[in-house]
Amino acid sequence: MVGSAKFEFATSASQTQNHTKLDHDPSEIRKCPNLSFTDNNFKGNQRINFVLNEDYLKAGKIAAEVREMVRGKDWIGKTVYEICEEVENEIKKRGAKCAFPVNASINEIAAHYTAEPNDPITIKDTDLVKIDLGAQINGYIADTAVTVCYDAQFDGLVQAAEDALGNAMSMIKTGVKASDIGRTIETTIKQMGFKPIANLSGHSLEQYTIHAGKSIPNIWSIGGFSLSENTAYACEPFVTTEQGGGFVRNGKIKNIFAINSRKKTKNDEADKLLNFIWENFNMLPFALRWITKEWEEKEAKELLDILIKKKAVQAYPVLIEINEQRVAQAEHTFIPGESGVTVTTKALSQYNE
Numbered sequence: 001m002v003g004s005a006k007f008e009f010a011t012s013a014s015q016t017q018n019h020t021k022l023d024h025d026p027s028e029i030r031k032c033p034n035l036s037f038t039d040n041n042f043k044g045n046q047r048i049n050f051v052l053n054e055d056y057l058k059a060g061k062i063a064a065e066v067r068e069m070v071r072g073k074d075w076i077g078k079t080v081y082e083i084c085e086e087v088e089n090e091i092k093k094r095g096a097k098c099a100f101p102v103n104a105s106i107n108e109i110a111a112h113y114t115a116e117p118n119d120p121i122t123i124k125d126t127d128l129v130k131i132d133l134g135a136q137i138n139g140y141i142a143d144t145a146v147t148v149c150y151d152a153q154f155d156g157l158v159q160a161a162e163d164a165l166g167n168a169m170s171m172i173k174t175g176v177k178a179s180d181i182g183r184t185i186e187t188t189i190k191q192m193g194f195k196p197i198a199n200l201s202g203h204s205l206e207q208y209t210i211h212a213g214k215s216i217p218n219i220w221s222i223g224g225f226s227l228s229e230n231t232a233y234a235c236e237p238f239v240t241t242e243q244g245g246g247f248v249r250n251g252k253i254k255n256i257f258a259i260n261s262r263k264k265t266k267n268d269e270a271d272k273l274l275n276f277i278w279e280n281f282n283m284l285p286f287a288l289r290w291i292t293k294e295w296e297e298k299e300a301k302e303l304l305d306i307l308i309k310k311k312a313v314q315a316y317p318v319l320i321e322i323n324e325q326r327v328a329q330a331e332h333t334f335i336p337g338e339s340g341v342t343v344t345t346k347a348l349s350q351y352n353e
Helices: 054-072 080-093 153-172 178-191 268-281 298-307
Strands: 037-039 049-050 103-106 107-112 128-137 140-149 200-205 215-217 234-237 238-240 247-260 313-321 327-329 331-338 342-345
Touching: 037 238, 049 268, 054 080, 054 128, 054 331, 080 103, 080 128, 080 247, 103 247, 107 247, 107 327, 128 327, 140 153, 140 234, 140 327, 153 178, 153 238, 153 327, 153 331, 178 215, 215 234, 215 268, 247 268, 268 298
Parallel strands: none
Antiparallel strands: 037 049, 103 107, 103 128, 107 313, 128 140, 140 331, 200 215, 200 234, 234 331, 238 327, 247 313, 331 342
8 A cells, every 4th residue: 555655755555654653552552473573653662572473374365365356357337436345345254354445546546546435436448447455464464456457558567567566576585675676676667668656665564554664665776674584565566657757646635544643632523433443443544434334424524524633633645647647556465584485465376485
């Protein structure tokens, strides 16, 4: 999933690269099975060491199964509401929760469009649709995406995203520099006659945190960091045409949200909604249609507006290619090791090791 874009690197889906510091309930320290990285997302000096656990792998398997279902299905004539609801229900049916609202971003919209309640936008046979989905188990996230396309003239664009992702995964192990991953992605895409989106990137993952502070670029960049063992990351090449500008800008639509603070607003109903969001989604992103099951849509919008004005909730804009050219995306979640990589969201036929 990606974040805001002002011609700096932006992370892909629902929180910005300049990560929002969330207020977390220190009583909500969850026991986690076994994999080793440190979670710094709690107040004060509380630091919790986790050892790589089965939850990452289970979430990845579920996300991969749902992604492959999405890849193989004919969505022409379906509304984005139907797509998002169906994909989210498939995640839940398999025993996971949604890590964020399913993104169904069409054509020049690169990321961050999710369905409004009863959204009427319908997929046409000329559309290029990026479906970005996330599954989580106990807050451990699998983030993956596929571009579905029914117009052969854009097959090369879709393949460039897939090839860039595959080449990136083939070089992953502990110690590899993020900048070198970006170089591989950029080289692959340009050799195929397309452009990478320079200000979108992949990201590190932590428990209940989609964008955990480190970015996996889609172009070569100076400096950067080296991959750590047993840390989860998402890699997500975004590709546009030769006529594209190779950057995204913020659009006007904002329909993905996340908690920014748990501070009371002095509006009882708004505070009730804030508690509902925390209890159901923690610090993960959510959509308006997720809360209209408890509040009428009009009231839910009004309460969300209060929470946004009070800076308790942040709204994330859709991201649009600056020349309004079409964009394709592919994405995997992976965990580096000393001798190679665990791609948690791989399909059974991918990256056999």
